[in-house]
Ligand SMILES: Nc1ncnc2c1ncn2[C@@H]1O[C@H](COP(=O)(O)OP(=O)(O)OP(=O)(O)O)[C@@H](O)[C@H]1O
């Protein structure tokens with residue numbers, strides 16, 4: 001499983017590539033086998049004809065002349081020898097189908113049914129005759145030596161799989177007077193030059209098809225990649241523009257379904273937001289009325305406790321409204337002087353004797369909604385001070401993004417809670433028991449604001465201690 005490429009693109013390329021290579025190998029081997037068979041057939045016909053001609057010539061001559069002619073005709077690769085009686089070759093050598101084919105060809109060429117024996121001595125280039133045949137080394141020596149020399153040459157070795165097997169025949173034919181003549185015949189070793197041309201052609205073909213299929217697979221998988229990144233973007237911005245419904249039918253349908261899903265999600269969220277916002281807003285009036293009424297209470301202690309509860313309720317209502325607004329359309333953006341914004345937050349906190357340090361500065365104004373950005377940063381500063389005694393803001397600026405890191409000197413957050421604290425109304429046990437009076441919406445609001453601006457808020461425990469909240473804001477070009 002591990003070996004499979006992870007991407008659809010990789011898998012399709014793998015299937016195409018292996019299919020193609022397999023098909024090429026199969027067709028090449030079929031080609032080679034067929035060519036070898038034809039070559040062997042035609043050359044055995046030729047050899048049979050030559051042997052028949054010699055036999056007919058020897059038939060017409062006397063013993064002395066025969067010897068002379070045999071000496072003249074015995075030229076490698078065909079060695080001719082006169083014998084009184086046939087040698088007995090092994091049964092395996094006689095049973096060879098090539099031998100049967102060759103003796104049939106020889107009978108046809110001779111035009112009669114005289115006794116003859118054909119045995120195969122060597123079936124592959126370089127394979128020396130063994131067993132009963134090894135007795136014929138004297139006569140075969142020349143060829144066996146040649147074959148051995150060939151197989152020892154490195155490039156001949158490399159070509160071996162592409163060479164047709166060379167066949168060494170021992171043919172014994174009885175002459176009219178009852179004596180025998182023996183021929184050593186070698187059928188073709190297979191031409192060693194053509195396979196390279198063929199291989200080159202196959203290689204070029206393979207490369208062409210590969211390049212084409214690369215383009216085709218890319219072309220087909222691209223819409224999927226677009227769809228995947230659209231789904232990714234939807235997680236960050238529900239109001240992203242709809243996908244273009246183009247391309248092949250399947251992709252068009254997927255894009256259409258995706259767009260419908262997006263618009264129903266938007267409608268769903270808008271409905272809920274409106275209901276929550278209306279409820280939170282309408283709660284404000286009765287709360288104010290109740291606060292006025294507590295003034296009428298005579299018991300001072302009871303009045304104070306009522307007042308505290310009502311203040312908490314009011315805070316919850318305001319925060320819930322803020323949280324809900326985060327889902328609405330981003331407001332008109334304008335350039336914000338980040339240093340000035342941070343310094344004003346620092347001054348506000350100083351009045352309450354809270355320590356806020358600023359390091360580094362923005363290189364250029366950031367384009368966004370100033371109110372929201374202030375809200376986002378101050379939520380993070382509040383947390384740092386409430387749960388970590390001090391807020392240290394580190395500004396990192398670049399052409400692509402503005403990053404604010406807010407570090408504190410507190411205990412940090414357990415790793416498995418780092419994500420949960422972003423959930424609305426989620427507060428850690430430690431802060432719940434402490435009288436910090438939060439609602440558990442601060443981080444959610446900060447993240448909503450950052451995401452609406454295309455960025456994000458993330459938390460990590462700093463290796464040197466304390467929590468580090470990172471506000472990442474990508475820079476867009478100014479609206480002017
Ligand atoms: N810097 C921090 N160090 C340790 N714990 C933190 C830190 N910031 C947040 N937390 C934990 O995460 C919880 C959620 O924080 P969040 O800001 O969302 O809500 P809150 O501070 O409790 O209330 P609110 O901000 O709405 O007044 C907090 O209650 C606190 O337990």
Ligand SMILES: [Mg+2]
Pocket residue numbers: 379382383438441442443
């Ligand atoms: Mg908070």
